[in-house]
Amino acid sequence: MDRFDDFYDETEKDEEKENIGRRLTKKAKTALLAVGLTVLLALVIIAGCFIAYGAGVAPEPVGHVIVQMESALSEAGIHVPFIGTTGGAVASPAAYEPITTPYVRPGTTSEGALDAEGNPIGASGAALTSGAALTSGAALTGGAVATPAAVEPEPQIEGDASGLYPEMKVSRPANQVSTTNVVYLTFDDGPCSVTEDVLDTLADYDVKATFFVVGNRLTEATRPIIDRMVRDGHTIGVHTTTHKYKPIYASVNAYLEDFHTTYELIHDMTGQYPKIFRFPGGSINSYNVNTHTAIINEMTKRGFTYYDWNVSAGDAASNPSEEGILLNATRGTKYKDVKKNVVVLMHDTSSLTASQLGAIIETYINEGFTFEAITPSVKPIIF
Numbered sequence: 001m002d003r004f005d006d007f008y009d010e011t012e013k014d015e016e017k018e019n020i021g022r023r024l025t026k027k028a029k030t031a032l033l034a035v036g037l038t039v040l041l042a043l044v045i046i047a048g049c050f051i052a053y054g055a056g057v058a059p060e061p062v063g064h065v066i067v068q069m070e071s072a073l074s075e076a077g078i079h080v081p082f083i084g085t086t087g088g089a090v091a092s093p094a095a096y097e098p099i100t101t102p103y104v105r106p107g108t109t110s111e112g113a114l115d116a117e118g119n120p121i122g123a124s125g126a127a128l129t130s131g132a133a134l135t136s137g138a139a140l141t142g143g144a145v146a147t148p149a150a151v152e153p154e155p156q157i158e159g160d161a162s163g164l165y166p167e168m169k170v171s172r173p174a175n176q177v178s179t180t181n182v183v184y185l186t187f188d189d190g191p192c193s194v195t196e197d198v199l200d201t202l203a204d205y206d207v208k209a210t211f212f213v214v215g216n217r218l219t220e221a222t223r224p225i226i227d228r229m230v231r232d233g234h235t236i237g238v239h240t241t242t243h244k245y246k247p248i249y250a251s252v253n254a255y256l257e258d259f260h261t262t263y264e265l266i267h268d269m270t271g272q273y274p275k276i277f278r279f280p281g282g283s284i285n286s287y288n289v290n291t292h293t294a295i296i297n298e299m300t301k302r303g304f305t306y307y308d309w310n311v312s313a314g315d316a317a318s319n320p321s322e323e324g325i326l327l328n329a330t331r332g333t334k335y336k337d338v339k340k341n342v343v344v345l346m347h348d349t350s351s352l353t354a355s356q357l358g359a360i361i362e363t364y365i366n367e368g369f370t371f372e373a374i375t376p377s378v379k380p381i382i383f
């Protein structure tokens with residue numbers, strides 16, 4: 001009996017195994033077919049979007065998402081030639097003419113829409129993949145960036161811009177130097193309420209940093225934050241007034257107008273004219289392909305120095321994680337013992353960044369780095 005039972009059991013088990021195998025095979029085949037069909041459908045939809053978008057007939061939300069994706073990637077240091085750049089599959093700047101809704105970066109506002117405390121209102125990120133996947137700009141800028149050499153000759157869009165705001169000039173030191181084992185933490189897009197947390201942490205560690213501020217956020221409500229930046233020994237630079245890529249990069253004059261507003265606002269609040277700045281999206285992006293050389297020449301001629309970055313926290317992605325931000329922001333440790341300025345891009349609009357700042361600072365300290373605020377005598381990191 002026992003043996004029979006055993007035999008029966010074995011047989012049953014074998015049959016069961018075979019059944020399971022058959023079911024799995026069937027399931028696998030079905031799943032494979034489903035996946036295949038899904039991928040095919042997705043490819044068709046994506047291709048359709050790009051074709052429609054390139055032809056300027058895509059519905060605005062579709063085009064907007066593509067612009068948002070590109071802009072967010074660009075801000076993260078990843079330059080994707082979807083549109084407007086040479087080497088891309090899709091066409092000229094005119095191709096994105098139908099897009100009328102301005103890009104709103106995650107965590108920022110459109111046209112400086114702030115609440116009474118200067119906090120960002122609304123504005124959700126683009127439908128991008130996880131923040132962790134959008135790793136540091138430093139690691140990724142090398143390959144995909146459209147280098148100036150690869151860009152088409154720039155047409156002269158308008159006449160001499162030097163007549164505009166002729167008084168907007170600053171002095172630049174003759175020598176700008178690189179440092180060893182010094183980190184320049186930079187925070188873009190503020191000030192807002194999160195900035196206060198950032199300032200608290202910086203004070204805890206007695207670390208000096210640099211804030212590239214947005215003019216539309218410089219209000220009576222945020223004035224105490226600016227006052228504290230000055231009091232605590234941080235540097236304030238110009239980021240932009242509106243943070244709207246398309247209009248500010250339309251021409252040299254348009255850029256100067258946007259810059260001038262924030263330049264004067266900073267002076268009004270601090271009594272000092274800012275001498276350093278950071279381009280929204282970095283000095284080369286798909287919105288300034290035709291104007292960046294002229295804009296850079298004009299700003300440089302006026303004595304201003306701009307700073308890109310060689311480390312990015314990746315906190316401007318739509319779904320950044322605390323772990324990802326910490327990992328990305330501390331990649332500058334690879335520059336240990338090398339005479340190279342480490343400029344870290346972060347955003348003081350990101351509460352995740354604020355929460356990781358202490359750990360970021362400690363990581364660099366443990367590797368023997370110190371921190372300084374950027375001054376015009378610091379040699380800039382330029383893409």
Ligand SMILES: [Zn+2]
Nearest residue numbers: 188189280281
């Ligand atoms: Zn920005």
